[in-house]
Amino acid sequence: MSENGPVKGLEPDDIIQIKDVTFTYLGEKKPALKNANLTIKQGDFVLILGPSSAGKSSLLNLLNGSVPNIFEGKMDGDVIVDGMNTREHDVSELATSVGLVFQDPESQLVNIFIKDEVYFGPENLLMPIEEIRENALQAMRMVGLDHLMEREVFQLSGGQKQKVALASVLSSRPKVIALDQPTANLDPKSKVEVFQILARLNRELGVTVVVVEHDVDDLAGLINKVVVMQDGAILASGTPREVFGKNFQDFSEELGLWVPQISEVAQKIGHIVKFKELPLVVDEAVEPIRKAIGKAATGGYSRQAGKRADRGTEAGSTPPLVEVHNLTFTYAINGVQALQDVNLKVAPGEFLAIVGRNGSGKSTLAKTLMKINPVDRGKVFIKGKDINDLSLFETSKTIGYVFQNPDHQFVADTVFDEVAYSLRVRGIAEAEVQERVNEVLDLFNLTEYVSLSPFALSMGQRRLLSVATMLVVDQDVIILDEPTIGQDQASSNLLMGYLDRLNRQGKSMIIITHDMRLMSQWVERVVVMSDSHLLFDGQITDVFMDPDLLDKASLLPPPLVVLMQKLRETNPQLPAMVLTMEQFESLLRPESC
Amino acid sequence: MELVFQFRKKDSFIHRLDPVTKTIFLFAMSFLAFGSFKTWPQLVLLVLCLVIAIGLARLSPGEIWRGTKWLGLACIFFFVVQTYMLKVPGQIALFSLGHKVIYLETVDYTTAVSLRIYTIFLVSFIFIRTTHPRDLAVGFVQILNIPYKVPYAFFLALRIIPMIEEEARCINEAHKVRGYGEKTGFKDRLENIKRFTVPLLVRSLRDASITTHSMESRGFGAHPRRNYVEQVRMTTTGKVISAICVLAVIVWYVLIFTGVIPFRYSVQ
Numbered sequence: 001m002s003e004n005g006p007v008k009g010l011e012p013d014d015i016i017q018i019k020d021v022t023f024t025y026l027g028e029k030k031p032a033l034k035n036a037n038l039t040i041k042q043g044d045f046v047l048i049l050g051p052s053s054a055g056k057s058s059l060l061n062l063l064n065g066s067v068p069n070i071f072e073g074k075m076d077g078d079v080i081v082d083g084m085n086t087r088e089h090d091v092s093e094l095a096t097s098v099g100l101v102f103q104d105p106e107s108q109l110v111n112i113f114i115k116d117e118v119y120f121g122p123e124n125l126l127m128p129i130e131e132i133r134e135n136a137l138q139a140m141r142m143v144g145l146d147h148l149m150e151r152e153v154f155q156l157s158g159g160q161k162q163k164v165a166l167a168s169v170l171s172s173r174p175k176v177i178a179l180d181q182p183t184a185n186l187d188p189k190s191k192v193e194v195f196q197i198l199a200r201l202n203r204e205l206g207v208t209v210v211v212v213e214h215d216v217d218d219l220a221g222l223i224n225k226v227v228v229m230q231d232g233a234i235l236a237s238g239t240p241r242e243v244f245g246k247n248f249q250d251f252s253e254e255l256g257l258w259v260p261q262i263s264e265v266a267q268k269i270g271h272i273v274k275f276k277e278l279p280l281v282v283d284e285a286v287e288p289i290r291k292a293i294g295k296a297a298t299g300g301y302s303r304q305a306g307k308r309a310d311r312g313t314e315a316g317s318t319p320p321l322v323e324v325h326n327l328t329f330t331y332a333i334n335g336v337q338a339l340q341d342v343n344l345k346v347a348p349g350e351f352l353a354i355v356g357r358n359g360s361g362k363s364t365l366a367k368t369l370m371k372i373n374p375v376d377r378g379k380v381f382i383k384g385k386d387i388n389d390l391s392l393f394e395t396s397k398t399i400g401y402v403f404q405n406p407d408h409q410f411v412a413d414t415v416f417d418e419v420a421y422s423l424r425v426r427g428i429a430e431a432e433v434q435e436r437v438n439e440v441l442d443l444f445n446l447t448e449y450v451s452l453s454p455f456a457l458s459m460g461q462r463r464l465l466s467v468a469t470m471l472v473v474d475q476d477v478i479i480l481d482e483p484t485i486g487q488d489q490a491s492s493n494l495l496m497g498y499l500d501r502l503n504r505q506g507k508s509m510i511i512i513t514h515d516m517r518l519m520s521q522w523v524e525r526v527v528v529m530s531d532s533h534l535l536f537d538g539q540i541t542d543v544f545m546d547p548d549l550l551d552k553a554s555l556l557p558p559p560l561v562v563l564m565q566k567l568r569e570t571n572p573q574l575p576a577m578v579l580t581m582e583q584f585e586s587l588l589r590p591e592s593c
Numbered sequence: 594m595e596l597v598f599q600f601r602k603k604d605s606f607i608h609r610l611d612p613v614t615k616t617i618f619l620f621a622m623s624f625l626a627f628g629s630f631k632t633w634p635q636l637v638l639l640v641l642c643l644v645i646a647i648g649l650a651r652l653s654p655g656e657i658w659r660g661t662k663w664l665g666l667a668c669i670f671f672f673v674v675q676t677y678m679l680k681v682p683g684q685i686a687l688f689s690l691g692h693k694v695i696y697l698e699t700v701d702y703t704t705a706v707s708l709r710i711y712t713i714f715l716v717s718f719i720f721i722r723t724t725h726p727r728d729l730a731v732g733f734v735q736i737l738n739i740p741y742k743v744p745y746a747f748f749l750a751l752r753i754i755p756m757i758e759e760e761a762r763c764i765n766e767a768h769k770v771r772g773y774g775e776k777t778g779f780k781d782r783l784e785n786i787k788r789f790t791v792p793l794l795v796r797s798l799r800d801a802s803i804t805t806h807s808m809e810s811r812g813f814g815a816h817p818r819r820n821y822v823e824q825v826r827m828t829t830t831g832k833v834i835s836a837i838c839v840l841a842v843i844v845w846y847v848l849i850f851t852g853v854i855p856f857r858y859s860v861q
Contacts, residue, residue: 092815108807124812
């Protein structure tokens with residue numbers, strides 16, 4: 001019950017009520033939220049899903065009054081949180097009701113010492129000193145970092161920083177925690193750890209959790225409510241089974257949202273396996289599938305199951321495009337050794353992923369291949385030439401590098417000039433520039449935006465443009481740093497589809513990623529980094545079958561792989577590894593048996 | 594890799610002193626150094642500072658050398674050039690360099706000025722090496738009752754500057770990959786600056802906006818004052834040292850203004 005007395009229209013356990021809210025940011029014409037209605041009960045664990053620019057962050061900002069108190073604009077309707085109308089209370093007054101955690105921990109941590117960070121909220125709220133100490137310690141215990149209280153923030157890893165950010169909100173004991181893509185930058189294991197903390201908070205302390213995320217697989221078994229948004233409107237809300245069950249095709253294919261992979265499996269094989277209700281996590285799907293396989297399987301399985309189409313890599317037949325011998329690199333600015341004795345070869349036409357925990361040396365390795373970092377010790381050869389004898393500009397003729405944040409790369413005023421710049425700077429004749437730019441823009445469906453500023457495009461389009469600026473030069477190798485981070489399924493698949501096509505035309509692709517589901521769909525060769533060392537270089541199937549390697553590199557196999565492993569426990573005849581939906585479906589077809 | 598000019602955690606008498614006392618000490622030594630153009634008081638101050646640095650702040654001679662060597666060398670250069678170039682004639686000739694007569698008064702003056710610069714730098718070095726920025730900011734709020742938003746502006750600067758540096762580095766790297774900087778004409782350079790500055794500014798403003806949003810959503814600014822778990826207090830020792838520092842400055846300037854101690858050699 002609210003401390004401010006009962007509110008008309010609210011049930012006793014309703015903690016948040018959004019009533020007919022339409023909000024337009026100051027200076028904007030299009031509303032960010034359109035006639036939004038939503039009720040959240042105390043103890044709910046809510047996932048907000050939606051494509052880019054759906055209004056998800058704006059909805060979160062409603063909860064603690066940031067909209068309309070900090071982000072000004074025209075707002076119709078009301079938001080009642082913990083019995084308080086957010087129009088009538090400052091953001092700071094709502095701090096004990098709603099805590100907000102952002103995507104980037106660097107920007108939200110303001111203190112030098114960790115203990116000051118977790119004391120910060122309660123100190124502002126004038127809580128008694130002993131209570132602050134107790135709350136802070138409990139919050140740090142909750143995130144498993146109570147032993148680091150005396151450390152300074154800069155000494156933490158990315159995952160630890162996000163946990164401290166969470167603890168710094170928890171210490172004020174809010175009834176609701178709202179999180180905006182809190183794990184977008186984290187490695188798979190750190191991501192799951194953050195979600196497990198949220199689940200404990202929700203289960204043990206009854207904290208209401210509202211989270212915006214694209215990654216639904218790790219949350220599917222924890223949440224009890226899903227809200228789907230598009231263009232500022234709430235399209236659907238309900239239990240995950242209700243929402244994904246009723247509108248699966250609409251959300252997965254038309255809206256392009258990530259849906260739980262296990263639910264996708266169930267939809268795909270629904271004509272063969274009957275599920276009582278839509279499975280969300282692996283354990284819910286194992287038994288029905290096991291029974292179906294038991295009925296169908298009388299003989300061996302198809303040899304094709306568990307194998308993917310060969311990409312025709314030229315490894316072994318032609319000299320490597322990139323060769324790395326005993327590469328060691330230390331950052332001069334802080335003395336951190338980021339690479340130690342790394343050896344690597346990339347052949348023409350390879351599609352490989354570099355994976356590993358945060359700070360393991362993935363981006364450093366990629367930047368050294370691009371000559372952004374100098375070669376300290378060891379050798380790097382690009383098409384047989386020592387990289388030390390090449391300038392960065394010369395290296396960029398062979399290798400294209402797409403940065404994690406595409407905005408960093410933009411240098412021109414229009415989309416056309418942006419792509420053309422890569423050619424003009426290389427002195428290519430204007431007639432050829434026109435022809436090649438138009439060709440590339442057409443390939444990426446960007447032709448209609450030629451006269452717009454690159455910054456006016458959506459995030460997905462900006463990502464495509466940043467890839468286009470590299471491809472127009474016709475390099476042999478493209479390196480992409482976290483190309484699908486924070487993107488919905490449609491944007492991710494669109495980009496990966498383009499890369500796949502180019503790869504099949506003979507270009508080598510190197511992606512740095514934390515997304516195991518995406519990697520299992522598109523990549524064959526994986527390089528695993530850990531603590532500045534290259535731990536493993538080989539087939540993706542071998543990575544997922546090696547628990548020690550997964551543990552050291554902070555990786556987790558995607559749900560489909562886990563499902564297959566569980567099925568094999570009782571049916572060892574099944575293929576050791578299945579990576580794609582098509583492979584899995586083929587297992588259950590009569591001809592496979 | 595540790596930077597020379599930054600706080601280093603140690604257990605020493607000076608480390609344990611509150612930041613306000615150390616600030617008073619810093620200003621007192623600077624005022625005393627400014628209070629004379631004669632060598633002997635500057636030498637006394639320098640020796641005193643070295644004793645404090647090594648004995649009370651537990652800074653090693655090597656540490657002091659690494660932290661102050663470049664300014665020390667600059668002071669020697671300044672001394673040599675000023676001694677030779679200074680046109681004001683003295684009364685006691687020491688020696689000649691060609692046609693140039695070097696006077697005792699000139700040497701005394703340039704030695705005092707050089708030592709003064711070095712002493713002020715040394716005392717600043719002691720201060721920075723022994724005072725954590727967070728204690729400094731919190732100490733000013735708790736001991737001097739300055740508004741708490743002031744030190745947080747200082748914290749934000751400490752947090753945001755490295756973020757801006759990182760952002761600038763990323764943009765610079767990304768632009769180099771695109772071939773920016775290959776054209777080096779004046780117009781191209783201006784264009785490069787524009788292309789570099791705009792995204793940097795946009796990103797920095799965005800980061801700063803998230804930071805302030807995060808602070809406000811955790812109750813910052815909700816009340817005119819805030820609580821502090823970690824208390825920074827001025828101890829009796831601190832109060833005595835502060836009193837001695839203030840007294841020393843007053844006495845020194847009274848002695849100078851009353852003519853008991855000459856400010857400098859009177860040069861005719």
